[in-house]
Amino acid sequence: MRLRLTEKQLEFALSGLKQANKLRKGATFGYERYQVVGTDFYIDGLTPPQIAKKHGVSAVYIRKVLAKIDENFQRNLEKHDLEIMVSLVKRDRRDELNDEI
Numbered sequence: 650m651r652l653r654l655t656e657k658q659l660e661f662a663l664s665g666l667k668q669a670n671k672l673r674k675g676a677t678f679g680y681e682r683y684q685v686v687g688t689d690f691y692i693d694g695l696t697p698p699q700i701a702k703k704h705g706v707s708a709v710y711i712r713k714v715l716a717k718i719d720e721n722f723q724r725n726l727e728k729h730d731l732e733i734m735v736s737l738v739k740r741d742r743r744d745e746l747n748d749e750i
Contacts, residue, residue: 701708 698708698711701711704711
């Protein structure tokens with residue numbers, strides 16, 4: 650999975666996760682759409698261990714951040730897809746009614 654995050658978005662995600670750990674509540678992350686490229690992910694061309702070294706945290710921690718971002722993104726995507734499907738079903742039913750008349 651390839652996540653395209655800017656440096657600021659990564660810092661925001663890291664601070665959000667740190668706050669969530671302190672407060673034991675969910676965190677909101679800033680993210681952009683990402684492209685799936687095999688099973689690897691990169692942020693600004695860096696791998697999780699490189700990002701971890703740069704920010705002075707563990708690679709496991711970075712992977713947790715990315716997993717949380719991905720989980721939120723997938724949840725939002727599924728919700729969006731569901732809304733689209735519901736609107737299509739409504740539209741189809743209207744078309745059927747119009748055909749009968």
